[in-house]
Amino acid sequence: MTSRREAVREILARSEGFRSAQDIYAEMRADGAKIGLTTVYRALQSLAGAGQVDVLRTDDGESVYRACLTGGHHHHLVCRRCGRTVEVAGPAVERWAEAVGAEHGFTAITHTVEVFGTCPSCRAVASAG
Numbered sequence: 209m210t211s212r213r214e215a216v217r218e219i220l221a222r223s224e225g226f227r228s229a230q231d232i233y234a235e236m237r238a239d240g241a242k243i244g245l246t247t248v249y250r251a252l253q254s255l256a257g258a259g260q261v262d263v264l265r266t267d268d269g270e271s272v273y274r275a276c277l278t279g280g281h282h283h284h285l286v287c288r289r290c291g292r293t294v295e296v297a298g299p300a301v302e303r304w305a306e307a308v309g310a311e312h313g314f315t316a317i318t319h320t321v322e323v324f325g326t327c328p329s330c331r332a333v334a335s336a337g
Contacts, residue, residue: 210251212241212243212247213251213254213255215236215241215243215251216232216236216248216252216255217235217249217251217255217260217261219232219235220232220261220273220274220275221268221275223274223275225291225292225293226264226272226273226274226291226293227272227273227274228270228271228272228273229245229248229249229252229271229273230245230276231315232248232252232273233245233248236248238295246260249292255273256273257292259276260275260276260282261273261274261276261293261296262274262275262276262277262284263274263297264284264286264318264322265320265322267288267324274293275296277295278295280297281330282295282296282297282298283295283296283297283301283320283321283322283323284296284321284322285323285324286322286323286324286325287323287324287325287326287327287330288324288326289326289327289330289334290327290330291327292327292329292330298321301319301321305319318336
């Protein structure tokens with residue numbers, strides 16, 4: 209692993225939630241790293257391809273990243289307000305994706321599923337306010 213890719217991985221490992229490439233780039237530059245935004249994107253793509261980073265597409269279409277907490281295939285339940293994310297297994301989703309693919313003659317099915325909602329903490333704050 210290149211030193212720059214390792215530096216990106218380390219930033220994500222110590223981050224609590226999902227981060228944009230621009231956020232990671234800004235943090236690295238603030239720390240004095242001589243790195244370009246394109247290099248950050250390449251590192252993130254490489255880490256995601258290796259299964260070390262989760263990628264989530266936000267409601268407005270931006271890709272955000274975080275260190276992967278589990279090794280297996282999983283999905284995300286994401287709070288729209290605070291960004292809290294829960295990794296969930298989805299056997300029903302797996303069966304559905306395979307069935308839809310087979311119905312249309314597709315093989316080697318892959319998929320990404322993110323479910324967005326409001327977490328209990330944010331719901332409680334909204335109810336109290």
